[in-house]
Amino acid sequence: MIKSVLFDLDGTLLPLNQDEFLREYLNHLGARVANVADPKKFISQLLASTEVMIKSRDKSKTNQQVFFDDFLPNIGVAPDILMPVIDNFYETDFVLVKPTTKSNADARRAVMAVAELGIDVVVATNPIFPISAIRQRIDWAGVGDVKFTFVTCYEECHFCKPHPEYYLEIAERIGRKPEDCLMVGNDVIEDLAAARIGMKTYLVTDCLLNSQEAEAKADYQGTLAELAATIAGIIRTENGRIKDNE
Structure with a gap:
């Protein structure tokens, strides 16, 4: 039933269109973090850590925990500097992807x-x-x-x-x-x-x-x-x- x-x-x-959506999302996110991180390095590590998250089967960690456990040590920017920028992106700039x-x-x-x-x-x-x-x-x-x-x-x-x-x-x-x-x-x-x-x-x-x-x-x-x-x-x-x- x-x-x-x-x-x-x-x-x-x-x-x-998944490819168009992803391209615009990464472009806008990269531009948003440019003041605190190298955009190319940021996007490259984001994709790599996302892949780690997708492959994870660790029931003791949420996907968010898996992602940041891999992402933050490799990005080289202090969390207290980077996280407010990322959070603000989703609050104010993510809507820029809507036209896709x-x-x-x-x-x-x-x-x-x-x-x-x-x-x-x-x-x-x-x-x-x-x-x-x-x-x-x-x-x-x-x-x-x-x-x-x-x-x-x-x-x-x-x-x-x-x-x-x-x-x-x-x-x-x-x-x-x-x-x-x-x-x-x-x-x-x-x-x-x-x-x-x-x-x-x-x-x-x-x-x-x-x-x-x-x-x-x-x-x-x-x-x-x-x-x-x-x-x-x-x-x-x-x-x-x-x-x-x-």
Whole structure:
């Protein structure tokens, strides 16, 4: 039975070109820290430490802790100097990246169709950003007023996609069995990995990502518009199927 729907953010609820978004994000962040750090060194180390964070499977540390444990010793700038600049970037300059994204009314329709059924709604983005940056992108997607059951972020999560522990942690946080969840996303590798722990999957094809050219084995797939039109029916069908087998 589907009791919770997990929505990926970038490329799913918030259509964007990932490469363009990343380029603009790094350019603006590099410019913002230029007064306290060499921008090239900063960006290079940020990417390297992000990779360390993504690969980590240390359940004792949040993603934020893993990132800064690797980043700060290698960047050569005192935390009390660097951290206020980074925090201020997200408060004031992160919005400069917004033009690389676009809102789609079908994203809101899909989310509201789930909420109206009384089903939990979760934002299951890869938790490599602080919550402030994620909340802004949720606003850009046109669903900032939605009361989500949980929003993944690097301050609270201990794993990243596509590790199965990422999905298990979400299920535990929201009090659901994996088989009671539907993961909706646009990345064949990262989002369809939810199936490995028993979650149902829906592949959104508008901004499809498939870095390894893997076979897309999803329970459902379609455009964001098709998702908005059918997700309530999918949930009813799945839940009806369970009841029929009881």
